[in-house]
Amino acid sequence: MANIVEVRDLSVTFKTSEGLVYAVSGVNLDLAEGKTLALIGESGSGKSVTMKSLMRLHPPHKTAIAGQITVAGQDVLSLGGKALGDLRGKEIAMVFQEPMLAFDPVFTVGDQIAEVVVRHEGCSYQAGRDRALEMMECVQIPSPRKRLDAYPHEMSGGMRQRAMIALALSCRPKVLLADEPTTALDATVQIQVLLLLRQLQRDLGMSMIFVTHDVGVAIEVADETAVMYAGRIIEQGPVDTVMTNPWHPYTQGLLGATVYPDMDREARLVAIPGAPPQLYRQITECAFAPRCPHAVEECLQPLPPPMVMGDRMARCVRLPEVAQLAENAVTTPS
């Protein structure tokens, strides 16, 4: 099957007042049509930066992006302003983490959706409004006609996120980027929005990249997963095999620190000691080595190329013995 998104050797560097920040280094991603990829990692691991790069949303004068990004057959990094605008919102759309911040507060939700439809389909404002209504129904917002004229602050958190999804899907994008879309919501609303997203993704045959730090959510929605640490993808593969049999010590640690349904009541969650590294220098060795229980001398040497076996990949010097150790020791959620 054709890949709708291909990322090759993506590196993103930010210029800050304290020097360069190497936010993302050497990321490769493939997303097939109609599939969902979960991008997992803790805060600052480069998930959101990677996502924003797919739409080239970083401020250009403070950001250096290297590598190659192809979305729906277009080379994103070489597109001109107009062509980039045509791609954004039409071929690839994004659902943001905090809908309260992602909506313009002084325009009604209906107007904002209609504006995007008019922009990409060149239709009349009225046709845009009609599409907005259709989308609001599609994301199951109660009394959608009334909600069209609501301002973002007049909606509840869950409804706002549904409206955000309606906006993102209004031009039938081929790829949907969801940047922790449920993190800002109440637990009960989280699962509704999650199920809605999965349903829409399947119904519309979209591809989706889903950023989360919640392993349970990843298992729920994704086909594939990529685990990020300190700006690199350290493990990648089908979500069920990666989650049941993690290879990389970081993935193992992440799973060890996660609650799962059939967990033993007495069991304690094991935290990963230490903190992620600062990214003010380009880390060429394994960035996880200082926190890794299996680290040895050679982990401080520059990282070897990714180890690929079948449909899985991991970047650890001590593979496959570490993966073997884990299989015997770690209990994982199913």
Added chain:
Amino acid sequence: MFLYICRRIVYTVPIALAVAVVCFSLVHLAPGDPLSAVIPADAPAEVVERIVKAYGMDRPLPVQFFSWLGRAIQGDLGVSVATGRPVAAEISRALGSTFILAFAAALLGFLFGILFGTIAAFLQGRWSDRLVTGIALFGVSVPHYWLGLLLVIIFSVQLDWLPSLGAGSGSFMDRFPYLILPAVTMSFIPMGIVTRTVRSTVSELLGSEFVTSLRARGLSNVSIAKHVAKNAAPSVLAVMGLQFGYLLGGSILVETVFSWPGTGYLLNGAIFQRDIPLLQGIILTLSMFFVALNLFVDVLQTLFDPRIRRS
């Protein structure tokens, strides 16, 4: 919306009343006898008594206040001590000149302020930003009577391009040259303040998540600018309203430097001649304009930002 406006108008009444009290008491708080300018120093006691009675100054202060206020509401601000003409007529004549000057200065100041502020926000940190921010800083820091004198020296005395005194007479085109120097002088402060407000408001908005979200929707820069403008409008309007109020009321120095026949010039004369009714009348009129302007800006803000209506 309608309810909000009504409520806002009702709130204005106590403010206006308080302003009137302050205007009235100024005269009695100022050192010296308010009637000393009218009464000759060697007047016999019975003449003094007659004059005091004629001005109603023998009655208790609250009674004086309400009778003054009652007449003021009907448009009767008393008679000027210096000229013997009705204060209301004096003020309405001067008000026109002041309005023209304030409008011209506001137009210049706001136009350049918005332009400079937007440029600075979009090109933050680059040389054009620094240049514009420097001009804005100059605008708010420089004393404008000094700037007025400087402009007179350059454009009237040295180059002899523009007149430096009065408001001229005849058709609009004949009078226009008289307006240029005072308007430019007065525009510097609002220009500087509006530049700074627009720069900080717009640059904050440009860094906000919703602008990223607008970009992610594929909207053009023009459309995004529309969104940013509507978001920036309430705070910029608030500052502009305040500045326009200052332009109306605070032009004493500039009007005096240019002998511009406006309320500031009139006020300056009234202060030196201790023309109490005129003084009270001008201060009251300008204050009421300020109050009305604030009301207008408040209502305007709600048109741009729906969130204000609720709180």
